[in-house]
Amino acid sequence: MKKIVLLSLFGFLGVFFSFGQNKKKQNIPPPPPMVANAEASKPAEKVFSATEVLNEYYTNLNSYFNSPSPNLDQVTKLLSAEFLFVRNTENVNGRVRTVRWNVEETMRDLKATKDLNIKGKGTIIKVVFNQTVNNLANISAIINLKYTQDTTVLADVFAYSSHTLVNEGGQWKIRNIITDRVAESQHIGSCPCRITRTNAERNDLFTARVMYPNGSSFETEEQNITFKEQGSITVITVGSNIYTWKENIVYTALVGGNHTPEVVGKATNNSEAIMLILAKSIYRKNCAKFEALK
Numbered sequence: 001m002k003k004i005v006l007l008s009l010f011g012f013l014g015v016f017f018s019f020g021q022n023k024k025k026q027n028i029p030p031p032p033p034m035v036a037n038a039e040a041s042k043p044a045e046k047v048f049s050a051t052e053v054l055n056e057y058y059t060n061l062n063s064y065f066n067s068p069s070p071n072l073d074q075v076t077k078l079l080s081a082e083f084l085f086v087r088n089t090e091n092v093n094g095r096v097r098t099v100r101w102n103v104e105e106t107m108r109d110l111k112a113t114k115d116l117n118i119k120g121k122g123t124i125i126k127v128v129f130n131q132t133v134n135n136l137a138n139i140s141a142i143i144n145l146k147y148t149q150d151t152t153v154l155a156d157v158f159a160y161s162s163h164t165l166v167n168e169g170g171q172w173k174i175r176n177i178i179t180d181r182v183a184e185s186q187h188i189g190s191c192p193c194r195i196t197r198t199n200a201e202r203n204d205l206f207t208a209r210v211m212y213p214n215g216s217s218f219e220t221e222e223q224n225i226t227f228k229e230q231g232s233i234t235v236i237t238v239g240s241n242i243y244t245w246k247e248n249i250v251y252t253a254l255v256g257g258n259h260t261p262e263v264v265g266k267a268t269n270n271s272e273a274i275m276l277i278l279a280k281s282i283y284r285k286n287c288a289k290f291e292a293l294k
Contacts, residue, residue, distance in 0.1 A: 050137035050165040051130065053078055053172040058122045058143075064110065065120045072107050079103055080166060080173040088180045089219055113218065116192065116211075116293070118154065121146045125158065135167035147218065152190050152291055155213030191287035195274055203270060204228070208238075208278060209293060212286040223282070225274055238277055250276055 048056065060074040085101040101109065113120065122145050129140040140162045147154040164176040191212045198205035206225040211218045227245075228235045234245040235253070242254040243264065250264040250273055264280050267273035279290060 047170060048172060050132055050139060050172045051127075053165060053174065054139050054163055055124065057174060058124060061110075062121050065114060065118075070114060072110065075110070076103060076107060078174055080168060080175045082175060083173075084176050086176070086178045116149070118147055118149050118192075118218075137165040137167075137172065139163045139165065147213070149190075149192065149291065154190055154192065154211075154291075155218065157213055190289050190291045191283060192293040193278065193290040194293035195271065198224070206270070206274060208274060210278065210283060210287075210290075211293065212283055223278075227270060227273075236273060236277065238274075238282060241277075241282065243273075243277055243281075245273055252281065255281060 057075065057078045060078070064070045064072060064075055081103070083103045083106070085099075085106045087099050087101075088096060089099070090096050122143055125142045125144050127139060127141045129138065131138055140160070143159050143161050144157070145159060146156045159179055161177055161179045163174060164178075165172050166175045167173075191210055193211075194209045196207050196209075197203070198207050204227040208223040208225060209220065210223065211220050213219075223239045224237075226237045228237070232246060236243040236245055236250070241252075241256070244251045244253050244261075245267070248266050248268055250267055252258070252260075252262045252264060265276045267276045275290065279287060
C-alpha cells in the first residue's frame with residue numbers, strides 16, 4: 001500500500017513541476033546535428049557513362065594544350081593504371097613503325113609537344129561504333145586533330161581511333177587507345193625544323209631535327225647529314241638517302257631504293273642544299289614549308 005502511495009505522489013509532483021515550468025518561456029537549444037544523416041544528405045558523386053568520359057578526355061586534353069598553367073592531372077584521372085596507347089605510323093621512307101606507350105610515356109610525349117609551344121585540339125567528328133557490355137566498352141570514332149604553333153597551322157588531320165574503356169570501381173576509365181596513320185584526309189602545313197652542325201668547327205656534318213604530321217599526331221625524326229667531295233661532285237648523304245650536288249644543282253642518286261636521277265633543285269651553299277632536300281625530296285609529302293623549331 002505504501003508503494004502505491006509513493007508512486008502516486010511522485011506522479012503528482014512530476015505533473016506539478018511540468019505545469020510550473022510550462023508557465024515560463026523556455027529557450028530550448030536545437031538538437032545537435034546527426035553526423036550520419038549529414039553524410040547521407042550529401043549528393044552522390046556523379047557516375048559518368050563511357051561516352052561522357054571519352055568526351056571529357058578530349059575536352060581536358062584541349063584545355064591542357066591551350067592553358068597558360070597546364071595540368072596533366074585532369075587528363076590522367078580519366079586513364080586506367082593499365083593504360084596503353086598504340087600508334088602505327090609510316091615514316092617518310094615507307095617503313096611502318098609501332099609505338100606502345102603507357103601512361104607515363106604518353107604524358108611525357110604530351111608535355112614535350114606542349115614545351116615546343118605547339119597547341120593541339122582534338123574533336124570527335126563522328127562515332128562509328130559504340131558498344132557497352134557489362135564492364136567493357138568500345139567507342140571507335142573519326143577524330144579531327146589540329147596542331148598550331150603561334151598562328152601557323154602545322155597539321156589538320158582526320159584519324160580513326162579505337163578507344164577501349166573499362167568500369168573500375170564504378171567509374172569508367174580509358175584502358176587503350178589504338179590509332180593508325182591511315183587518315184581520311186590530311187592537310188599538310190608547316191613543319192618545325194632545326195638544323196645544327198654536329199661539329200662546330202666543321203662544315204660537312206649536320207643534324208636536322210624535323211617534326212612532321214603523321215596522320216594522328218607528330219612524328220619526330222633526326223637526320224644525320226654528311227657532305228663529301230668527290231672531284232667536281234659533292235655527295236650528300238641524308239640518313240639512308242644519297243644525293244649529288246654539281247654546279248649548284250642537287251640531284252637524287254639513291255632515294256627510297258630508287259636509283260633514277262632526278263633534279264631536286266638549286267642550292268648555292270650547304271644550308272640551302274639541306275633545306276632543299278628536306279622540303280623537295282624527303283618530306284615533300286608531309287611538309288609544305290619549314291618553320292624554325294622553337
